[in-house]
Amino acid sequence: MSTAVTADVAVVGAGPAGMAAALAAADLGCRVVLVDAGTAMGGQIYRQAAGPDGGTRSARGGRGTGGAGATADGHAVGPRMPNRLRRAASHRGIHHLPETTVWFATAPGAPAAPDVPATPGGGPEPTGFVLSLTDAAGRGAAANAGPDLLRARAVVIATGATEIAVPFPGWDLPGVTTAGAAQALLKAHGAVFGPRVLVAGSGPLLLPAAAALAAAGVRVLGVLEATPAGPAAARAAALAAYPDKVREAAGYARVLARHRVPVLPGWAVTACHGDRRVRRATISRVSRDWRPVPGAGREIAVDAVHASFGFSPALELPRMLGCADVPLPGRPAAAVWHDDDLGTSVPGVFAAGETTGIGGADVAELEGYVAGAAAARHLGMVTAATLRARTARVRAALAKARRFAAILDGLYPHRSGWLDWPEPGTLACRCEEVPWSAIGDAVAAGAADVRAVKGVTRCGMGYCQGRVCGPILQQAVAAAAGRPLSEVGDLHSRPLLNPVSLDRIAAAGSSGTP
Amino acid sequence: MVIGAGLVGAATAARLSATGRRVCVVDRAGPIGGTTAAGEGNLLVSDKLPGPELTLALRSLGLWRAFAAEHGAEIEFEPKGGVVVAHDQAQLAALDELAARQREAGAEVTALDPGALRDAEPWLSARLAGGAFYPQDAQVQPMRAAMAFLAQAVRRGAVAIAGAEAIALETGPGGTVSALVTSRGRVSCPVVVNAAGPWSGAVARRLGSDLPVRPRRGHILVTEPLPPLIRHKVYEADYVGAVVSDSTGLECSAVVEGTASGTVLIGSSRDFVPLTARPDPAALAEMARRAVSLFPFLGTVRAIRAYTGFRPASPDHLPIIGPDPAVPGLYHASGHEGAGIGLAPATAELVAALIDGKAPPGPAAGPAAFSPARFIDFGNGLRPYTFGGFPPGAGTGRDSEVL
């Protein structure tokens, strides 16, 4: 017999977007259920340090400087959760379901062709949403004591993003991780690989990640940013309107300088070497297109490599509910379409944060606020006029924050020269251990899109269901088939959003879902 | 011209190009974009009622084995055999009776008492009444198999064009096919084969004819990788009942099998819904419940994926293979409803023989039984066949035009 919990608004994801949305909706009188995979609110960016002293432990012994959430020189291990969001943990209108994830979502009463995204403002409205829940870590019955189903009249999707990974020889060796993994381990859990690491890739995440590691006592051998340095004057001009952001970046630069960490624009890690873990890395100068410059590579000894190439919004839940999405130009990613109220193309479904486009924590929180208030308006808790009035200042701040995010996005374009980094035996799909050469072979044999290549190579059929290899496959297939990135398909659709036991699937059917 | 680069279309193209004809396969998407990619890869005799379909299946399995002799590893051909299980004595009696008739018609089948059942599948529930073993049942990876047939066709001179949607047929004197118009251009040809799976009805209507093929949705659950615990295709005895049912409601019957990669595939469901419908959690729940009742250990195993596919269903549950009664030069190869993978090679063989005006090789599968003409009422001319009780509106052109 399955159990259900009911809400006015279901918020999925408790990062800054989800927390802000939950607060906005609850403050306007909605009963909110906030579903989150983590043990505590905050998402990926606001991670509360583990342990009473937040001390670090290195993967090679040794110890970093302690201090809860900060290091001895006062530099924060990561941004602190703003106090205005902390209310969410104790708000009486918000019921928090931690360590919980959604594995299926339906909008009963949706239009007759539910697979076709509803046009905004048109068509009959769904009468209610049903989200099927399970333990986020995929544990057994003991961890699944919570409700099986969540019924809500509106949904806010704030499920964030995953990092875009780029394959190179040896990227599957233990000790090679994403930059986000290094940050997560350090911020929340005080754990680091080390002692010698490289931070590499492209994008605004590299500097803060490297600074945090350096401040925690890790010997960061270098920060390798694949994008070459642009004219300093142009950059300064673009960012002049955001002095707080400039200060923040300068802070990272200061930390790195203090720890003598070189920052190398136009460089990349193009291979890793080792038997049971990474021992050495090949670093290479790269062209503007990220192609390795011949003869400009060297090998250095490392204990870990942390690489990040930008983010891809998580689209599986919006897609399952029928929300339209739009490709992010020049990137193997897409974002949920939304209107000015953060409403998606499905009435009653709203989206906020990285899901709508990579914008960082500021944009996420501001969008969350509008989305939560708009959800309340959708349910009739406030009028449209009240919604406008309450969100006016937030919208102005949001517009400005979005402009900054756009500038940042433009500073770190995603290039295709990394297609030269993998060797034929380099893994394209980590889960199913599919070699890079299999993709080219499949396209040569006539597979013309991501779905067909997946079908014959098994890329994307493993546990991660394309979360890691999806963007890789999309770019590789587009290049091999000579087709635009946006036309070869992707692996974002997931008819089971997360792994769930057969017992639980069977139990969810006994609830009499309409 | 072959419309549809799924398994039936690919096998047909391979066969036709072996007879010296110039063959072109078109698909509005790319290869394996439709039902083929959603299938389990069943090559079964066990679920066929004695009659033309069982005969065709036996012929087709022989052709599969011949193809696998050369391509077996590439297409993951596994002659693992099928085990059909009965929950109680009544089901067992019905299964025994069906098995006897199938045996008479040439299928190999051995009865299994509960002890023999557990020997065959040690992890099966102890509460089953008995079963039957069909050694001829086999498994392939359907997408790889389709690509292998397509590659064979191309080696024999065929051309495959992706992104070309069939739009219209041009006919010459006598109404014979003279060209196929696609979204990527027009091709002069005397013969067109409609192998468009669940879209065959829509395609037939575009080509000036009609075909009573309706999409019948199925679901599959895929588990995380496991050690090899399930040795055969295992399914419930009421599976055959579900196939031939005309019910428009949801029919579920457990089908469970392991794969080479370690995942376990769990089916099956059948319902008539528009091609645009989403997966149905009620179907997933019923399939999961039944699978766990067969293999209790599956209860704590996690599914990592679910997907739907649409079988091309015909009104009398037999494939539709043969010349169009109204348009000379147009042939149909569709309506296989969940048996398309297994029947593809024999379908291709039959189509090629009919196009060449010859008798099909092997034991006569009775081409008349599969003829599209069987749906015509010769007194009144062409009439669209309707399913008993099918919901109004669905099954008309609408659902297929929303594609």
Next chain:
Amino acid sequence: MSKERVAFTFDDVPMQALPGQTVGAALVAGGIVSWRVTRSDGRPRGIFCGIGACFDCLVDVNEDRCVRACLVPVRPGDRVRTCTSAGSVGVPGTAGPVQTGEPAQGSQTA
């Protein structure tokens, strides 16, 4: 401030975690970078994405098989074991702990 530690075992070797640490973080902090091998090529894996998306970090914890170490908090007395890549099946006689290459670095010191 007292520094409580959470005691657990990894392949029967005693280890300690900070309160709230995930299994993955505790293992990394303890010098262990891989606790599983892949099922085709037998290659070692540990943490890759750190947020539960990549499923590289699968580990067995008590009765739960193949759970993501980067998501599961350590609880006192947890028996953590190398994941045999065999999924959630308690099948007697299947492969036991698999070599991950490097032995554990030993227990945590204060």
